[in-house]
Amino acid sequence: MRWLLLKDLQILKRSPLQLxxxxxxxIVIALLVGFAMTRDQDQxxxxxxxxxxxxxxxxxxxxxxxxxxxxxxxxxxVDCVEADSTADxxxxxxxxxxxxxVIVPEDLGxxxxxxxxxxxxxxxxQIIVNGSDxxxxxxxxxxxxxxxxxxxxxxxxxxxxxxxxYLDLILQGGEFDLLGQQIxxxxxxxxxxxxxxxxxxxxxxxxxxxxxRAVRFAHLATDNLDLAGPLLTAITEPIKAEKVxxxxxxxxxxxxxxxxxxxxxxxxxxxxxxxGSLALEKEENAFTRLTAGLVSRGQILVSKVxxxxxxxxVVALILLTGLGLFVGIEWGRAPYWLLALIFGAAAFSAGGxxxxxxxxxxxxATLAAVMICLPVALLSLVPDDAVGPVIETAIxxxxxxxxxxxxxxxxxxxxxxxxxxLWLPLLHLVILTAAYGALARLALRRF
Amino acid sequence: MGRFNLVxxxxxxxxxxxxxxxxxxxxxxxxxxxxxxxxxxxxxxxxLIGPNGAGKxxxxxxxxxxxxxxSGEVTGNGVAWVPQQAAxxxxxxxxxxxxxxxxxxxxxxxxxxxxxxMVTRMLELTGLGDRAGDQVGTLSGGNQQRVNIAIGLMAGPxxxxxxxxxxxxxxxxxxxxxGFVLGLVGEGTAVAFSTHDIQEAERYAERIVVVxxxxxxxxxxxxxxxxxxxxxxxPAGDLETSFLAYLRGRGH
Numbered sequence: 001m002r003w004l005l006l007k008d009l010q011i012l013k014r015s016p017l018q019l020x021x022x023x024x025x026x027i028v029i030a031l032l033v034g035f036a037m038t039r040d041q042d043q044x045x046x047x048x049x050x051x052x053x054x055x056x057x058x059x060x061x062x063x064x065x066x067x068x069x070x071x072x073x074x075x076x077x078v079d080c081v082e083a084d085s086t087a088d089x090x091x092x093x094x095x096x097x098x099x100x101x102v103i104v105p106e107d108l109g110x111x112x113x114x115x116x117x118x119x120x121x122x123x124x125x126q127i128i129v130n131g132s133d134x135x136x137x138x139x140x141x142x143x144x145x146x147x148x149x150x151x152x153x154x155x156x157x158x159x160x161x162x163x164x165x166y167l168d169l170i171l172q173g174g175e176f177d178l179l180g181q182q183i184x185x186x187x188x189x190x191x192x193x194x195x196x197x198x199x200x201x202x203x204x205x206x207x208x209x210x211x212x213r214a215v216r217f218a219h220l221a222t223d224n225l226d227l228a229g230p231l232l233t234a235i236t237e238p239i240k241a242e243k244v245x246x247x248x249x250x251x252x253x254x255x256x257x258x259x260x261x262x263x264x265x266x267x268x269x270x271x272x273x274x275x276g277s278l279a280l281e282k283e284e285n286a287f288t289r290l291t292a293g294l295v296s297r298g299q300i301l302v303s304k305v306x307x308x309x310x311x312x313x314v315v316a317l318i319l320l321t322g323l324g325l326f327v328g329i330e331w332g333r334a335p336y337w338l339l340a341l342i343f344g345a346a347a348f349s350a351g352g353x354x355x356x357x358x359x360x361x362x363x364x365a366t367l368a369a370v371m372i373c374l375p376v377a378l379l380s381l382v383p384d385d386a387v388g389p390v391i392e393t394a395i396x397x398x399x400x401x402x403x404x405x406x407x408x409x410x411x412x413x414x415x416x417x418x419x420x421x422l423w424l425p426l427l428h429l430v431i432l433t434a435a436y437g438a439l440a441r442l443a444l445r446r447f
Numbered sequence: 448m449g450r451f452n453l454v455x456x457x458x459x460x461x462x463x464x465x466x467x468x469x470x471x472x473x474x475x476x477x478x479x480x481x482x483x484x485x486x487x488x489x490x491x492x493x494x495l496i497g498p499n500g501a502g503k504x505x506x507x508x509x510x511x512x513x514x515x516x517x518s519g520e521v522t523g524n525g526v527a528w529v530p531q532q533a534a535x536x537x538x539x540x541x542x543x544x545x546x547x548x549x550x551x552x553x554x555x556x557x558x559x560x561x562x563x564x565m566v567t568r569m570l571e572l573t574g575l576g577d578r579a580g581d582q583v584g585t586l587s588g589g590n591q592q593r594v595n596i597a598i599g600l601m602a603g604p605x606x607x608x609x610x611x612x613x614x615x616x617x618x619x620x621x622x623x624x625x626g627f628v629l630g631l632v633g634e635g636t637a638v639a640f641s642t643h644d645i646q647e648a649e650r651y652a653e654r655i656v657v658v659x660x661x662x663x664x665x666x667x668x669x670x671x672x673x674x675x676x677x678x679x680x681x682p683a684g685d686l687e688t689s690f691l692a693y694l695r696g697r698g699h
Contacts, residue, residue: 007536014538285532289528290551292513295555
């Protein structure tokens, strides 16, 4: 059997294109994915033109928001580039210097201040995006939406704080500045106390009853308006989410991205190699000669699975090591992710052998490998909660009978201690290796 | 035209190196062989001829032990089979192909000879020593067939089964191939080969076996086939004419 494996490696060596692809593929993928993963995600450039008068505070109800504070909020998520005018900002977007522009109008301060008045106006800012690139436009939209959300949250907090101060004034009483004049506000609590003191001194009769009603109203108003403060605070942050993770531990995004990249590479290299190599035995007419008393069909099968496992493992290892140069990989957990790579490579190899034995022709085997692997792997990446229960069950079933998802789980589990459990995917892969091996052996009976 | 009788000619040499008795084989309900008897004696060259689909390749496969007969038995040792199309790895060199099969035959216990020694011997035998490093895919059809046959001969078989060995070869390549095969025969190897080339059968085979629709309908020399046709009132002429007349006389 070792001679068969050696022969396959010799044939592989004789195919410069295949060999180059096998060596370059993991390196190029590692570089591409590595750069993509380490690229600063906040590099989106946005042109900012602030038409508001310099130094104008955005104040209302005694609360003031510094213009710089708003700017910091806007530019916290993107790289802001100052523009001199609306036209300048638009030009920057058109030329591609900035992916979008934010125009802060001259009257923004007035409109924000009006929020605290009886005639509130809606403050608006203008967004300019370049619609010629649909993908970039979408990404920019998301970024700007996020940054406006944060700015709005800041304003809402300040508004609610201003409103709370008014409420406190009404409840507790105090001094209020109106057009430069200090006005004293009695406040509901003090009104209630005063009325209560006066009430027993009045003779029984209609006036005393009316006063009693005013005392009860003041009492009720004080109690109920007390609730308004927390209510206003709640409006600024309606739902407070506390994230508690239960059940399967999800890997971090980086680990997941590494897992997907490695699993895809492992799948394509291994399945295509084994399926093609086994079908080649038939095309070269060598299978019959080999099985005429020299080696058994089972030995040929094991040698092909061995070939796929060795080559797939090496390619995946190069890829993972390459990715490790860009993102943090726990080298201390190497025994775990090495196991994941070996078991994954073996399962994909057995699957490739089943395909090659069924197809019996290199081109057909290659085509079948791509047509089966790609959609099934992509299906395996569909989140459970993204589809209805029936489709979810169907996807899970398909994913379970193909080695991609257990390989992905095993790799992420091997890479990250907080990732999914490693041993279950490994057991899953062992079962799939045996099942596909049995299918391949069956198909070889009529090879 | 009446039916001809099966003509049997005694085997040359000391006895059959390989024999099949009453061999039958069916594929998906279609009978490929119907109780065929076949023998090849030591140092004898036998040609297996017949129309397409007659069962020649099936019979050779069963004789080689690659396929199992549904009924009947095959006796003989040291049988090597050379498939119709070269069963070689085109991306490997001549030496690498030979070495691979030498190692496999050695590990399978078919020969005690060291693989490297076997390869050297085969390169000398085939006269391909100067092409040992060349990839098989770059060789001519004739040279590929020589390597193909050399692999069959590695374990020193007493019987060599060749399935249409000269298909696709030009006359010069065919000449060289048969010079190589007859050299083996001279050393005592029995050879049975299938062919559609009646002239090739007459020229190289001592005996001809005609198979049609899974049945063995003639076994004898080329002259015996001609005589059989003439005796039955058939046309006199070359072997191909006699062969066709013989088939027609048998309803094929």
